[in-house]
Amino acid sequence: MGLSGKDLTGLRNVSPGEIQLILDTAAPMKEIIKRQIKKVPILRGRTVVTVFYETSTRTRTSFELAAKYLSADAVNIAAATSSVKKGESLKDTARTIEAMGADVVALRHPMAGAAELLGGCLGARVINAGDGAHEHPTQALLDLFTVREKKGRIEGLKVAIIGDILYSRVARSDIWGYTKMGAEVRLAGPATLMPPGMEKFGVKVCSCLEEALDGADVINVLRIQLERQQHGLFPNLQEYSRLFGIDRERLRLAAPGALVMHPGPMNRGVEISAEVADGLQSVINEQVTNGVAVRMALLYLLIGGGAQNEANY
Amino acid sequence: MKLIIRGGMVIDPVTGSMSEKDILVSKGRIAGIDAGIGSNGATVIDARGKLVAPGLIDMHVHLREPGYEPKETIYTGTRAAARGGFTSVACMPNTNPVADNAAVVSFIKDKAAAQGVVNVYPIGAITRGSKGGELAGLGDMREAGAVAFSDDGSPVMNAGLMRRAMQYARMLGMTIISHCEDINLSAGGSMHEGYISTVLGLKGIPSSAEEVMVARDIILAGETGCRLHIAHVSTAGSVRLVREAKARGVRVTAEATPHHFTLTDEAVLGYDTTTKVNPPLRLVEDVAAVKEGLADGTIDVIATDHAPHTLEEKDVEYERAPFGLVGLETAVGLVWTELVATGFLTPLQAITMMSQNPARVLGIPRGTLEIGADADITIIDPDFSGVVDPVQFAGKGRNTPFGGRLLKGLPRATIVGGRVVMQGGYVNR
DSSP, X not given: OOOSSSOBOOSTTOOHHHHHHHHHHHHHHHHHHHSSSOOOGGGTTOEEEEEESSOOSHHHHHHHHHHHHTTOEEEEEEGGGSGGGGTOOHHHHHHHHHHTTOSEEEEEESSTTHHHHHHHHOSSEEEEEEETTTBOHHHHHHHHHHHHHHHSOOTTOEEEEESOOTTOHHHHHHHHHHHHTTOEEEEEXXXXXXXXXXXXXXXXXXXXXXXXXXXXXXXXXXXXXXXXXXXXXXXXXXHHHHHHOBOHHHHTTSOTTOEEEOOSOOOBTTXXXXXXHTSXXXXXXXXXXXXXXHHHHHHHHHHSTTOTTGGGO | OEEEEEEEEEEETTTTEEEEEEEEEETTEEEEEESSOOOTTXXXXXXXXXXXXXXXXXXXXXXXXXXXXXXXXXXXXXXXXXXXXXXXXXXXXXXXXXXXXXXXXXXXXXXXXXXXXXXXXXXBOSBGGGSSSSBOOHHHHXXXXXXXXXXXXXXXXXXXXXXXXXXXXXXXXXXXXXXXOOHHHHTTOOEESSHHHHHXXXXXXXXXXXXXXXXXXXXXXXXXXXXXXXXXXXXXXXXXXXXHHHHHTOOEEEEEOTTTTTOOGGGGTTOOGGGOOSSOOOXXXXXXXXXXXXXXXXXXXXXXXXXXXXXXXXXXXXXXXXXXXXXXXXXXXXXXXXXXXXXXXXXXXXXXXXXXXXXXXXXXXXXXXXXXSBOXXXXXXXXXXXXXXXXXXXXXXXXXTTTXXXXXXXXXXXXXXXXXXXXTTEEOO
C-alpha cells in the first residue's frame, strides 16, 4: 500500500490508513537520524526543491535535511531572491522548476490553495509546506507521530488546541489528523479568532481555556501573531496571555503527564510560559526531530520504494 | 425589409398572455401580431415549437470599455449579449476612467452605436471616481443618457453621502442601484464566511456585510423617497429585508444573478478562481431563499453581473484573483434549466424578469411586444440543449464556473430593432 494521491496538499483528503502508513514509515526514519552516519541511498539521484514564499527556518531546513539524509539532491528557492520578485506567476515559477528536473516540490506560500494550484500544473509531486490559513500537513503528521510515540496511541486521547484557530493552518491540519485518528479534539481561543463552522469538523469549541484543558492528554499551543492584535482581533497581549496563556498552574488542569506541544516559533511569556516550554512535559524539541523523520517518510513514500503506484502518474 | 417570425409561442409580459402567433416586423418596429400573417416576400423565421419573447435586457453588465479592453470591449461585450439572447444591456460605470461624467457616458453610447450589436444603456457613477467622496455630475450624466446611478464594486460607505445621492437622484427621477457591501465587514474576504471558508483557509465575507447595507439603503430610500434597486441579492436575510420593505411600500426593487440561484460556496472547494465573485456564492438556504424571492416577486429582475477578466488575471492564487464571472452567454440556459424546467418560475415569469421588469427599473421603453415598439425580440427553444463551452463564447472573458454544464432551453435568435444579430448560436458580424 502507498499513498493514493499525487500530492500532499492537506490531511483533509488523506485516509486514516495513509496517515498510519506515514507514521509507521517515519519510525525507522527516525532511527536513521539517530545514527552517527545519517545517510541512506534510498533517493540517490532524485531532486527535492523547496520553494518558500515565506521565511521559515524550521520547516525549510527540515525538508532539506530529510532529502539529504535519503541522499536526494536538495535545492532551496527563496522567493525573495528569485524571479518571483520580478513578477513571475506561481505557475510559471513552478514550470521552470519542473523543467530543471525536480521530483518533489515542497511549497510554502502565504495564500491558501497555492499547493493545489501548483500540483495541478506539475508532473512533480507537491508537498504543501504551509499555504496561508489552509493546511500544513507535515506539521500535523509530526504532531501525530510525537503523540503516538509518547502515548503509544492517538485514539481516545483528549487533545486541546489553544489559540488563533482562524489564521492557523497548523490547527486545521491537526484537526483533520487527530479526528481521523480517533482523538477527541477541543478548541479554545478568543472568539474573534475562532472560525465559523467548527462543529462540522467534529470538534468541541470550548467557552474558556480551562474547559479545554480539563483532563487533556495533549495540549497543542498555537503561536499568536502580534499583527492580529494590530488588526483589532484581540485587545492586547497581556490580556491574551491572562486568558489563554499556558502556564504551570493551568497545566495542572490537564491529565497527569499531558504533553505540551508548540509548532514554533514560540512567543515565550505570551501563549506559553518559559517554565512550561522548557518543562518536563514539553516535547517541543522532540517535535523538531520528528519533523525530519516524518518528512523523510513522505519523500520515501512519494518517490522512493514506497511509491508502488508511481506509474499511475 | 420585412421579417415574419412564424408560429412561435409569443410571450407578452405586458398583457400576461402566451399564445401561438406570427409577428410581423417592418422598418425595425413591430408591425403586427396575429395568427397567419401572409408572407408577402418577407423573410420568414420559423419559430414553431419555440418561445418568442420581448428582447431580453441584462441590466447589470461590465463592458470594461473604456480602460480595460483586454477584458472586454463594447464590440465583444455586445456580441456576447447577442449570443446570450439579450437585445439590451446596461453597463456599470467602473471603467477607466470611471463613467462619472457626461463625456464618458457619451463615449460609451457613441461607441455602442458604432460598434455594438445590441442596445447599450450606460449607468453613471454615484460619486466622483466611485471613490465615495463627493457626488458625481448626476444631472449632466442623465442628460448624456445615463439610465441609473451606481458605484457598483465600490460601495458608498458614507451613509450621509448616500442619503444626499438619493435625495438628488429622486429630484432627477432616477434610480440608485446599490451594490450592498459593508467593506469593513467584508474586508479582505474572498468567499462566503462559513464552514467551507474555514476548510479552505480563505478569509470569509459574512452575510452581514451585505445585509447591513441592504437595511441601510432601504431605510434611506424610505426616508428620501428615492427609487432604490438592490443589485445581486445573495443572502436569505437580504431577501427578507426587501420583502418586508416592499410590503411597507418602500420604492425598492431587486435583482438576482444566475450564479446566486445555482451555486453554493461548495463550488469553491478546489480553489477554482472562476467561483470567486462578489457577493460570494452562499449557502444552500440562501440559494433557496433567492429562488423563493424570485418566485414570489420579491426579486424583480434576473441580471448577470457579467464581469469578464483575462485568463492571466484569473490563473493565479485564489486570494489574488479578481472578483467576477461572465454571465451573458449562460444566463438564459441557467434560468431555463434551474428555474423554469424545475417549476420555480413559469416561462412568463422568467421572461418578465428578464425583459419588462428591468425595462421598468431603468425607465426605458423596451421589454414589450406592443405594436410600434422597437422590434427587439428573443427566440428561445425550451427543448434545445447544449454543453457550455467557454471557447465558443463571443465575449472575451472565459471566466465561468459553468463550463461543461449541460443546459436545456437556449436562445436561438436575437433580433435588435428588426435586425437579426444572432441566429442558431452564431452572432452575425
